[in-house]
Amino acid sequence: MTNDPSRPLTLRDVSEASGVSEMTVSRVLRNRGDVSQATREKVLEAAKALGYVPNKIAGALASQRVNLVAVIIPSLRNMVFPEVMSGISKVLEETELQPVVGVTDYMPEKEERVLYEMLSWRPSGVIIAGLEHTDASRAMLKASGIPVVEVMDTDGKPIDSAVGISHRRAGREMAKAILKQGYQRIGFMGTKMPLDHRARKRFEGFTEALAKEGVEVVDQEFYSGGSALAKGREMTEAMLSRDPELDFLYYSNDMIAAGGMLHLLDKGIDIPGEIGLAGFNGVELLQGLPRQLATMDACRTEIGTRAAQIIAARVENPDIELDKIVELTPTIAFGDTLKRR
Amino acid sequence: MTNDPSRPLTLRDVSEASGVSEMTVSRVLRNRGDVSQATREKVLEAAKALGYVPNKIAGALASQRVNLVAVIIPSLRNMVFPEVMSGISKVLEETELQPVVGVTDYMPEKEERVLYEMLSWRPSGVIIAGLEHTDASRAMLKASGIPVVEVMDTDGKPIDSAVGISHRRAGREMAKAILKQGYQRIGFMGTKMPLDHRARKRFEGFTEALAKEGVEVVDQEFYSGGSALAKGREMTEAMLSRDPELDFLYYSNDMIAAGGMLHLLDKGIDIPGEIGLAGFNGVELLQGLPRQLATMDACRTEIGTRAAQIIAARVENPDIELDKIVELTPTIAFGDTLKRR
DNA sequence: ATGAAAGCGCTAACAC
DNA sequence: GTGTTAGCGCTTTCAT
Numbered sequence: 001m002t003n004d005p006s007r008p009l010t011l012r013d014v015s016e017a018s019g020v021s022e023m024t025v026s027r028v029l030r031n032r033g034d035v036s037q038a039t040r041e042k043v044l045e046a047a048k049a050l051g052y053v054p055n056k057i058a059g060a061l062a063s064q065r066v067n068l069v070a071v072i073i074p075s076l077r078n079m080v081f082p083e084v085m086s087g088i089s090k091v092l093e094e095t096e097l098q099p100v101v102g103v104t105d106y107m108p109e110k111e112e113r114v115l116y117e118m119l120s121w122r123p124s125g126v127i128i129a130g131l132e133h134t135d136a137s138r139a140m141l142k143a144s145g146i147p148v149v150e151v152m153d154t155d156g157k158p159i160d161s162a163v164g165i166s167h168r169r170a171g172r173e174m175a176k177a178i179l180k181q182g183y184q185r186i187g188f189m190g191t192k193m194p195l196d197h198r199a200r201k202r203f204e205g206f207t208e209a210l211a212k213e214g215v216e217v218v219d220q221e222f223y224s225g226g227s228a229l230a231k232g233r234e235m236t237e238a239m240l241s242r243d244p245e246l247d248f249l250y251y252s253n254d255m256i257a258a259g260g261m262l263h264l265l266d267k268g269i270d271i272p273g274e275i276g277l278a279g280f281n282g283v284e285l286l287q288g289l290p291r292q293l294a295t296m297d298a299c300r301t302e303i304g305t306r307a308a309q310i311i312a313a314r315v316e317n318p319d320i321e322l323d324k325i326v327e328l329t330p331t332i333a334f335g336d337t338l339k340r341r
Numbered sequence: 342m343t344n345d346p347s348r349p350l351t352l353r354d355v356s357e358a359s360g361v362s363e364m365t366v367s368r369v370l371r372n373r374g375d376v377s378q379a380t381r382e383k384v385l386e387a388a389k390a391l392g393y394v395p396n397k398i399a400g401a402l403a404s405q406r407v408n409l410v411a412v413i414i415p416s417l418r419n420m421v422f423p424e425v426m427s428g429i430s431k432v433l434e435e436t437e438l439q440p441v442v443g444v445t446d447y448m449p450e451k452e453e454r455v456l457y458e459m460l461s462w463r464p465s466g467v468i469i470a471g472l473e474h475t476d477a478s479r480a481m482l483k484a485s486g487i488p489v490v491e492v493m494d495t496d497g498k499p500i501d502s503a504v505g506i507s508h509r510r511a512g513r514e515m516a517k518a519i520l521k522q523g524y525q526r527i528g529f530m531g532t533k534m535p536l537d538h539r540a541r542k543r544f545e546g547f548t549e550a551l552a553k554e555g556v557e558v559v560d561q562e563f564y565s566g567g568s569a570l571a572k573g574r575e576m577t578e579a580m581l582s583r584d585p586e587l588d589f590l591y592y593s594n595d596m597i598a599a600g601g602m603l604h605l606l607d608k609g610i611d612i613p614g615e616i617g618l619a620g621f622n623g624v625e626l627l628q629g630l631p632r633q634l635a636t637m638d639a640c641r642t643e644i645g646t647r648a649a650q651i652i653a654a655r656v657e658n659p660d661i662e663l664d665k666i667v668e669l670t671p672t673i674a675f676g677d678t679l680k681r682r
Numbered sequence: 683a684t685g686a687a688a689g690c691g692c693t694a695a696c697a698c
Numbered sequence: 699g700t701g702t703t704a705g706c707g708c709t710t711t712c713a714t
Contacts, residue, residue: 021686039684053461053484054707055707057706061692100441122349139392145349229630230628232629286568289603365701402691404694
């Protein structure tokens with residue numbers, strides 16, 4: 001059936017096999033223009049019999065159109081990004097567009113390389129995490145002339161447009177909620193800052209809102225690498241041995257918070273009476289823990305859908321006027337670990 | 342600096358800006374052939390000043406080479422696949438090759454579509470999860486004439502080559518280990534089978550090895566969707582209320598096993614004395630749980646590196662002779678939940 | 683409804 | 699060391 005030729009099949013092969021001109025074959029394969037039912041069937045049959053797969057490279061070059069959307073994210077191991085991805089996919093599946101993922105490992109230079117690689121395939125749009133990029137990256141994005149959506153974060157000035165939440169505000173809101181419940185001696189644990197601008201901004205918003213009420217973070221600790229659950233345990237143990245009088249622990253992500261929770265439960269500490277806890281992200285993954293963790297939903301899927309919608313709309317109509325910044329509002333989930341004491 | 346022209350920049354623009362022929366510009370930009378230091382600098386300067394990004398579409402069409410490797414996986418939300426990905430990336434980063442991810446959501450028809458899309462970009466190789474594909478998918482892969490590595494599973498006949506573990510054997514080994522520790526009344530919980538061939542094979546191997554010793558699974562339950570941790574809890578609770586005399590629970594993945602563990606600890610049940618537990622995958626994520634879960638490492642990163650090495654080697658030299666099947670050996674981690682009682 | 687010609691932006695192959 | 703020529707496999711445009 002599919003004879004295995006050393007030379008890849010071309011339109012011409014289908015044309016010859018079906019006795020129809022290349023041009024008409026092309027029309028059939030793309031459902032374009034008027035083609036008689038008879039020829040259409042002949043062509044389809046021949047293409048299928050040969051096992052012909054069109055060459056998009058040639059097609060893209062000729063048509064000057066590429067139905068790819070570059071999605072550039074820091075990592076696949078942080079569940080946040082796959083969730084954004086699935087929002088993107090859901091929307092793009094209804095269009096001709098296809099997402100292509102590039103991973104930067106939180107490294108600006110790698111982001112630059114990945115971006116260059118992807119742009120050299122002339123995608124129809126770019127969705128890229130964060131607002132912080134090298135000058136070269138920003139220049140490339142501007143020069144590309146295609147729609148660019150920076151996602152996750154709205155604290156800054158987008159190159160083209162942005163969809164996300166304000167992490168500074170998220171930090172502030174959580175601080176206010178914690179203070180409101182009467183907690184006063186607060187410790188913070190998170191990822192090493194320079195790698196993660198959004199965690200840094202949350203922390204800044206957090207301390208800022210505390211300061212406004214005359215409260216300061218009693219102790220803080222940062223980690224990088226390793227199993228987050230285990231790190232959460234370790235850091236929590238270390239911090240509590242340094243500062244036994246802490247009454248609240250704010251973590252920059254849910255995984256380390258969960259580790260901290262498990263440690264506290266091991267020690268028989270009353271949550272949230274003795275110590276309250278909060279994380280960030282609202283990872284569905286963790287439903288099923290002994291206590292429902294207080295956290296803040298980062299609107300991950302919606303960020304993906306909104307970003308993809310912007311790209312789709314602007315591919316459809318490049319002149320369309322859209323909001324430059326879409327700021328979504330994360331909601332606090334109080335769970336069982338942040339309660340009035 | 343980067344004037345934003347409505348027309349994308351081409352080699353010709355760089356050629357004109359630098360006063361060097363297109364061909365030589367092309368050579369400089371690809372570090373090919375001998376170019377004098379002087380012209381090289383002129384060209385690089387002009388390209389940078391203009392913000393030129395080469396058009397890989399045209400390049401690929403002309404050179405008949407595409408440095409892309411299609412990686413086709415069922416999902417990004419299951420941590421297994423990002424880990425395979427990172428093994429792949431690590432190896433490909435040392436080469437000219439670049440991975441491009443496609444996601445199938447465990448749906449054969451979607452796999453077929455994604456494969457068709459990716460093959461139409463004429464990648465240099467394909468890494469695809471599993472050995473089960475539609476006839477059309479197999480035909481496309483065969484006809485593509487490029488190296489294909491099927492990963493994760495070695496229980497079957499690969500199209501071209503395969504790297505993975507034998508899930509049937511993994512199930513058998515776990516069954517033997519459990520029986521050896523004296524457990525006898527065993528329950529099984531896992532994902533709904535038709536979606537996940539590897540989980541099914543593990544289960545088959547498991548029951549087979551039990552049968553050999555005259556033991557049958559007392560009860561079994563399958564789930565789909567939802568938070569795995571929570572599902573693990575629910576299913577475990579339900580199963581124990583049906584069969585209070587169970588002494589071991591085997592789960593098809595670590596997340597539901599962790600949920601089960603948390604439930605048992607809540608109930609004050611002695612692990613592994615009263616009931617033993619085992620999962621599958623060795624997810625690093627879960628280090629830090631109250632008990633170290635018994636599990637089996639699925640060699641995820643190594644699967645990725647080996648697969649990528651095969652692709653790289655065969656792109657380098659298409660005639661190279663390599664093993665058709667690379668079967669890795671998963672190791673059991675006994676943890677704290679599978680112990681001699 | 684179908685076909686013929688031109689060319690997308692680059693690189694292989696060959697001159698010089 | 700550098701330039702010229704001829705395509706790569708499609709689609710656009712225009713003719714029929």
